[in-house]
Amino acid sequence: EEKSIFSKHLTQAEDWLYDEGEDAQSDIYHEKLHSLKKFGNPIIERYQAHHKKIEDEKRAAIEKAEAERKAKLDAEAAEAKAAADVKKE
Known part of the structure; x- marks a missing residue:
């Protein structure tokens, strides 16, 4: 519905430009x-x-x-550190 109304207004403006638009004042162009x-x-x-x-x-x-990937990498790093700490003992 809105599309057809806008299309109708565009067609009317185009018709006006080709008919009366040549001789119109700039104020009328601005109004249109x-x-x-x-x-x-x-x-x-x-x-x-x-x-x-x-x-x-x-x-x-x-x-x-990205946050999930970072959390996974942080968890893996923490696990690796914990495993390394266990091996040191």
Whole structure:
């Protein structure tokens, strides 16, 4: 629904540009642009938020895997040290 409404506004703006836009004042261009941004900006913001969420999830997964790897290495090092200490005795 939102897509078709925005598409309709874009088509109307395009038609206006080719018909009356040549002779229009810059104030009218700014009004038309503002009107299009009113519809388009929320779409862009949702798109950006979605991709940011995906990137944040990827980053969190990488950080978790790295923390698990470090914990495993630390545990292995502690075991090796304990085994070496036992051999010294």
